[in-house]
Amino acid sequence: MIRNLTEHDKEHLQEALVKSGQKVTPQREAVFTVLLAERDHPTVDEVFNRAREVMPGLSLATVYNCLETFVGCGLVRQVNHERESTRYCPNLAPHAHFRDKETGQVHDIELPPEVMKSLRSILPPGFDSEVIEISFLGRAQAKDTHSN
Amino acid sequence: MIRNLTEHDKEHLQEALVKSGQKVTPQREAVFTVLLAERDHPTVDEVFNRAREVMPGLSLATVYNCLETFVGCGLVRQVNHERESTRYCPNLAPHAHFRDKETGQVHDIELPPEVMKSLRSILPPGFDSEVIEISFLGRAQAKDTHSN
DNA sequence: AACACAGTTAGAATGAGTCTAATCCGCAAG
DNA sequence: CTTGCGGATTAGACTCATTCTAACTGTGTT
Missing domain, CATH: 3.30.1490 (Dna Ligase; domain 1)
Structure with a gap:
């Protein structure tokens, strides 16, 4: 299932966020955790559903926001194929x-x-x-x- | 503005369509003409607007249909960039x-x-x-x- | 305690693309 | 001719990922 972030990954997240003037929040941790848990290329919806298991109140808009933030600070890449939903990839x-x-x-x-x-x-x-x-x-x- | 197809381009169109069991129609000719007129990478909307100058009754759905047909028989390529509108390219x-x-x-x-x-x-x-x-x-x- | 402010939230809005059902048109059969 | 068939076209409704908006929350500050 979804394990917590290792110390190492947590630092990685924190460093990247802080470096671009962003804060570490529980939602961002949850989304990042989901991304690292399975090294696949989930869509926003998949991330949303997985993250909800861990943080039920999480909203879809927040998942969009988090992922956008991560892209902005170079933590993840977007993957677009034709017109399908955008997928996200933590392989840098x-x-x-x-x-x-x-x-x-x-x-x-x-x-x-x-x-x-x-x-x-x-x-x-x-x-x-x-x-x-x-x-x-x-x-x-x-x-x-x-x-x- | 938009010139008519050369004989050569007309044959190209006809051959490709017929080869995949499709018919040559005035709408398809118009759309193809627009694509060849400017070798840029127009969106469906741009194709639509340009083609309307020549065939005012043309509908957007038909432009989608024509372009799909052309892609299907290898006449044009789709170009997708991130989540922007699909563009079409007659450079094979x-x-x-x-x-x-x-x-x-x-x-x-x-x-x-x-x-x-x-x-x-x-x-x-x-x-x-x-x-x-x-x-x-x-x-x-x-x-x-x-x-x- | 009151403020500021970024982050979060639900839901509305957007917009490219797809689907649907009705019509049109060319052509082959009667 | 004229009837019927099938693919093409049409307008408009619909979908669905994404974006926007406006209200709310939580944390840190004076």
């Missing part, structure tokens, strides 16, 4: 996403630095990019790494 | 998209085959991908190639 290492056409599951794909470099190199002069999103769509019959 | 050559953070304009970025290959190579065994989407977000002070 540079990685691509692979979405299984049939199951809808999203898998993290590691991005070696040389691939990142070759991608950056295809930008014509004058183009300066901060964020590169790479997403695959297909079929995976994987034994599961980080799934959903 | 493999390419990435660069979105200017400030202007919102979308630029096509050519994708050399070796980059495609290196991307495909990072997929672990068992993962089979048909579609790869690559999008950059940043600032461009470009002299303009294919813009918007």
Whole structure:
């Protein structure tokens, strides 16, 4: 089920929040806990439902707020696929996403630095990019790494 | 403004439609004409407004239908950026998209085959991908190639 | 104790996209 | 012809993720 945050994760959360002038609140802890509990890529609704088990009064708006705050201070990444609901991902290492056409599951794909470099190199002069999103769509019959 | 389709483009449209069992209709021609007229990345609404100049009775639903049909028979690509409205792109050559953070304009970025290959190579065994989407977000002070 | 103020809350509002049911149109059969 | 069929088109209702709003809460401050 949903374990509490380790000391380490708690510090991580606190540091990131404080650094961008935000406060640590019980709701934010709860949402962050949910995100770390399963390293999948939950939608806002999934986060909401999971977090409610731990904090029943929590409102959907707050989940939106928390997640937005986390994105703002670099704690999590948003993952968008086509027009589906936005998903959230606490894996901060540079990685691509692979979405299984049939199951809808999203898998993290590691991005070696040389691939990142070759991608950056295809930008014509004058183009300066901060964020590169790479997403695959297909079929995976994987034994599961980080799934959903 | 909006010119008529060249013979060549008309054949292209007809061939693709017929090949997937669809009919050529005036509405589809109008929408396709709009897409080719400016090689930008219009939203459904933009396509709708432009196409209305040429065919005033055209309905929004039809524009959605036409574009869906075109995507289905490989005539155009959808371009999604975060949660913004879907845009449509008649450039079929493999390419990435660069979105200017400030202007919102979308630029096509050519994708050399070796980059495609290196991307495909990072997929672990068992993962089979048909579609790869690559999008950059940043600032461009470009002299303009294919813009918007 | 009174204040300020960020965070939280419920519910209303938004807006892209989808669905539905009615109509239209081209064409093949009678 | 004219009738009937099926796909395409249409207007408008609907959905649903997300955003907005305005009231409320809780904590720390003077």
